[in-house]
Amino acid sequence: MDFTNYSLDGKVFYFFWNRQLHFFFAQLSIRCLLTWGLETNSLSHRIALTYLLHKGLKTNSLFDRLALTYVLNRDHKKNSLFDRLARAYLVRRGLEKNSLFDTIARGFMHLLKRRRQTENFFDQMALMYLVRRCDDAVHKCLSVRGFSDVFDFAEVEGRKLIDRNLQRISKTPLAFETAKIAVSCRSIEAFHQENIDEFEYTAELGYWTGALERLRQLEKEKNFESD
Incomplete structure (x- = not known):
């Protein structure tokens, strides 16, 4: 497509024109998995999401990762002292606005982009599980909604x-x-x-x-x- 006859802001134009939607599709897949997944209460599901969380996190702090892992896997029906301590820690660290959903989706995106090159055994196992479960969840979503x-x-x-x-x-x-x-x-x-x-x-x-x-x-x- 030729845009040479238009007066354009080049940086803005190519920001949108060249934009890839890898992260968006990862978000969409994870949304379907969390909403329509067949094994959302299983240990395999929790392990897979935790793996994605650590793949997507940008912090290298062990305590940050432990606190976020706890928040991801905790029983949301309870509000224990440990829950409050974990939340207080994340607030103090400036991570209270950290989106677990987006972080998990980012981790999934990284795996998908490297799926043909990775030789990491754990990456391969996570992909085998998640791709199959996400496909099942997408089909369930489409059949219902x-x-x-x-x-x-x-x-x-x-x-x-x-x-x-x-x-x-x-x-x-x-x-x-x-x-x-x-x-x-x-x-x-x-x-x-x-x-x-x-x-x-x-x-x-x-x-x-x-x-x-x-x-x-x-x-x-x-x-x-x-x-």
């Missing part, structure tokens, strides 16, 4: 993409217009994809549709404020 649930979740994540990058796209009017062009192109590209799994097609289309809708909403709000 249909593709609309996938599209709705993807839309929300697409809107979040814009919100996370508001500073980037709001620096100048050109940057904002460039973002609209780039996201519009991605949504059109997603719509016209061929030879792609219907689940992935729905998710990617929903993602870029949500991003485009958020940009249009921001534009309306901006125009309303200027009137």
Whole structure:
């Protein structure tokens, strides 16, 4: 696609045009697993999620990892002294806003990206278990909720993409217009994809549709404020 005849903010355009959705699809898979998984109470499930947590964590502190592991695996129906101590520790460490879900998804993304190169036995075992269970969970989700649930979740994540990058796209009017062009192109590209799994097609289309809708909403709000 040739954009040489357009006045664009190059950095903003290629930020969206070259954006890969590996993390988003990892999030979607883990969401299905947690919601529709067949073994969510099993020891294997807990071990797999804990493994992903440690793959996705950016902290090297042993105590941080122990506290987060405890929070992931604790009985949420109880509120023991140890629960309160763990939460207080995480707050003091500035990890209270740490998203376990996103961290687990990040760990899964890392495994998926290296699945053909890794020789790590534990990575291979985790992948064998998680890919199979995620596939089962996706099929269960689609059979119960249909593709609309996938599209709705993807839309929300697409809107979040814009919100996370508001500073980037709001620096100048050109940057904002460039973002609209780039996201519009991605949504059109997603719509016209061929030879792609219907689940992935729905998710990617929903993602870029949500991003485009958020940009249009921001534009309306901006125009309303200027009137």
